[in-house]
Amino acid sequence: MTTMSAATAHNDEFYVRYYVGHRGQFGHEFLELELHPSGKLRYANNSNYKHEKSMVRREVFVGPAVTEEFKRIITESGITQMDDKNWEEPRARCQELEIKIRNEHISFTCPEIGSLVDIQKSKDPEGLKTFYFLTQDLKCLVLSLINMHFKARPI
Amino acid sequence: MQRSPRDDNPDNDHEAGEIRSRHPHHQQRTIPRTGAVRSVEGWVVFVTGIHEEAQEDDISDAFSDHGTVTKMQMNVDRQTGLAKGYALVEYASQTEAQDAINNLHGAKILGKTIAVNWAFVKPTGYR
Numbered sequence: 001m002t003t004m005s006a007a008t009a010h011n012d013e014f015y016v017r018y019y020v021g022h023r024g025q026f027g028h029e030f031l032e033l034e035l036h037p038s039g040k041l042r043y044a045n046n047s048n049y050k051h052e053k054s055m056v057r058r059e060v061f062v063g064p065a066v067t068e069e070f071k072r073i074i075t076e077s078g079i080t081q082m083d084d085k086n087w088e089e090p091r092a093r094c095q096e097l098e099i100k101i102r103n104e105h106i107s108f109t110c111p112e113i114g115s116l117v118d119i120q121k122s123k124d125p126e127g128l129k130t131f132y133f134l135t136q137d138l139k140c141l142v143l144s145l146i147n148m149h150f151k152a153r154p155i
Numbered sequence: 156m157q158r159s160p161r162d163d164n165p166d167n168d169h170e171a172g173e174i175r176s177r178h179p180h181h182q183q184r185t186i187p188r189t190g191a192v193r194s195v196e197g198w199v200v201f202v203t204g205i206h207e208e209a210q211e212d213d214i215s216d217a218f219s220d221h222g223t224v225t226k227m228q229m230n231v232d233r234q235t236g237l238a239k240g241y242a243l244v245e246y247a248s249q250t251e252a253q254d255a256i257n258n259l260h261g262a263k264i265l266g267k268t269i270a271v272n273w274a275f276v277k278p279t280g281y282r
Contacts, residue, residue, distance in 0.1 A: 038279045061279060063191075065201050065272035069241050072203075136233040141241070144228045148243045149194040149275055153226075 013037040014071055015100040018138055020112060022093040026050070033142045035070055039063070043146045058146050070141065074101060077134040082127040084108040097135060191252075191273035197225050197245040198252035201274035205229070206265035207237040213264050218244045221258055222251025243274055 014037055021030025027048030034042040038061070045056045074080075080101065090096075093112035099105070108131065113119060119128045191198065202214065211229050218224050229242035246252045252273075260271040 039276065040278070061192075061276050063201060063273045063276045065203055065270060066274060069201070069203050072240070133232075133234045137239065140230050140233065140239070144230055144243055145274065148199050148226060148228060148245060152195050 013100065014067060014102075015098070016070060016074065016138070017096070017098045018135055019096040020094070020135070021046075022112065024092065027053075031139070033138065035062070035067065039067055041066075041142065041145060043142055058150055060145070060149050062145060066145065070138070071101060073137055073141065074099060074134065077130055077137070079108075079130050079134050080104045080106055082106075082108070082124075082130050084110060084127070086122075086124040087128065088122070095131075095135065097131065190277045191249070192275045192277055193249070194245065194275060197247045198249045199226075199243050199245045199274040200252050200255055200271050202242040202244060202259075202269055202271050203240060204267055204269040205238050205240050205242060206267040207232075207235075207240065209238045209265050214242050214244065217259060217262065217264060218255055221255040222246040222248065 015035065017032070017034045019030060019032045021028060021032075023029075027046075029047045029049070030044070031046075032042075032044045036042075041060055041062050043056070043058045045054075047054050079097075079099065087108070087110040090109050090111045094109065095112055096107075096109050098107045110128065110131065113128065113132050116129070116132070119125050119132060122128050202218075205214065209229075211227065214229055215224055215227055218227070223246065224244055225247050226245035227242060230239045231237060232239045244255065246255065256271045256273070259269065262269055262271075
């Protein structure tokens with residue numbers, strides 16, 4: 001019985017991590033967001049643009065309703081039905097998406113997607129389109145949460 | 156609706172209050188509630204179940220009935236341009252935010268039932 005309930009608890013654990021970045025003339029520029037099963041939301045954004053190091057790291061605990069909304073957005077996107085085997089390998093520019101939801105676990109990587117034109121020309125336009133819009137929706141949600149919690153209005 | 160005197164102290168981020176809406180599913184809520192925390196300029200509630208054709212005005216009108224909305228963010232789906240389904244609404248005081256939760260959780264906007272909960276909470280026990 002203990003094993004069963006532990007397995008159930010494990011299956012209910014939800015985790016998502018998205019990373020996009022590259023190393024270039026402005027150093028390691030990246031954006032990363034992560035939501036832990038505990039509700040801890042982490043956000044990091046780093047750039048060395050024009051030699052000015054700017055690193056933003058934020059962490060806040062979100063309520064269960066927020067976690068449920070992440071799950072809903074991810075489930076409705078259909079990303080867990082996709083497969084990255086036909087996606088290009090990331091080179092200098094890289095995106096990583098890892099999701100653990102119910103008993104599904106995906107870990108996808110691909111190069112940065114410039115635009116929908118790049119997607120149309122690829123071997124798996126449906127998969128990449130799903131990835132592209134989901135990551136945009138996730139970034140949007142995380143940025144709204146982080147800004148609402150941490151950013152004061154300018155005077 | 157009884158309001159505890161502690162609700163009026165803005166520095167008091169005690170346990171979030173009971174949901175007093177008439178929504179039938181409340182009795183079955185099993186998601187545990189932890190204490191809400193204040194954001195940099197106020198108290199933020201998280202609204203979900205928003206109808207895809209809802210406009211920002213639909214949300215701000217409903218939420219302005221329970222206090223002065225100081226900030227609001229309602230995002231759109233990046234592919235369709237329609238409402239994504241959630242919004243963040245900020246009030247200056249915890250009392251106003253709690254009032255919005257108590258009255259609007261389970262309410263309908265454009266015929267669809269919304270949920271209203273605290274956006275940000277105290278750290279939970281594990282990592």
